[in-house]
Amino acid sequence: SGKLNAAAQAAGKLYFGSATDNSELSDTAYVNILKDSQQFGQITPANSMKWDATEPSRGTFTFTQGDQIANFAKQNGQLLRGHNCVWYNQLPSWVSNGGFNSSTLSSIVSNHCGTVVGHYKGQAYAWDVINEAFNDDGTWRSDVFYNTLGTGFVATALQAARTADPNAKLYINDYNIEQSGAKATAVMNLVKTLKSSNVPVDGVGLQSHFIVGQIPSSFQSNIAAFAALGVEVAITELDVRMTLPSSSANLQQQQRDYQTVVSACNAVKGCIGITVWDYTDKYSWVPNTFSGQGAACPWDQVSTFQLATQARRPGYPQRITLR
Ligand code: XIL
Secondary structure, eight states: OOOOOHHHHHHOOOEEEEEEEEEGOHHHHHHHHOOOTTSEEEEEEESSSSHHOSSSBBOOOOOHHHHHHHHHHHHHHOOEEEEEEEHHHHHHHHTTTTTOOOOHHHHHHHHHHHHHHHHHHHHHHTEEEEOOBBBBSSSBBHHHHHHHTTTTHHHHHHHHHHHHHHEEEOOOOOOOEESHHHHHHHHHHHHHHHHHHHHOEEEEEEEEEEEOOOOOHHHHHHHHHTTTOOOEEEEEEEEEEEEEOOOOOHHHHHHHHHHHHHHHHOOOOTEEEEEEEEEGGGGGGGGHHHHTOOOOSSOOOHHHHHHHHOOOOOOGGGGGGGO
């Protein structure tokens, strides 16, 4: 049928999935595609399990929005990836400006990760426990966690998550680690250090927010290098952006780029699945973040009727034929 998750599973992968957000779940035409587990076998909440959404003030946890996404996945027989426990962004100011000493911040991190991961115990296939901890040059990001706790926040978060849900795969997730280089090396070194000190870590997430025509030549070998460390690898936030308005040449190149990504994951046993950072341009984060850029998702931004019939980009879903 050419549906994405069915094709991924036929290729021996665990899933092909999509991010989504709560406000999108009232869009019937959108949901009709998202809920099809032959198309999307996995769901990631784009926002509703982040720190600002789940613990907006200290010790007060709210899971209503996160639960809506988790329940959607459960109802439709889809895996859930939790996203995320510890990130410098979308972090409430009570954490970022709190002025906590190291022992207090450490217990805040542990309590946050333990409570959030524990709330979804048994429901999440995986969690992005650590998100975007490094700079592009491979040094640690100067955020409240690193500046207060040094590198120890990573183990604190991972151990709390493991205790809270022993069956969830615990991931380090980042961008610009899709190619070999200083940042990928830093994440590889972190994985080695964690493993040698018996800190639980199960996977590395390559966000994979790509630019059309610029899938790194070392993408596949880099996936293999991560997998060789004894962790699984997932493509966690795939999109392929271009300058707007899109041209047919760029859309054709994008089709090849998506195929390149899928083929690279398929070629490495340890690459277990791919998640697009929402499936339609209608709900892509790209235009809000990269000025003048867009058309990044596998489905176009089209009218409701066109969305349902996939009419505007001819050939879809063959533009991401998984094999
Ligand atoms: C994005 C969401 O898609 C947006 O809705 C939000 O405004 C900002 O965050 N890397 C990540 C994701 O790990 O959490 C980000 O998601 C995109 C970049």
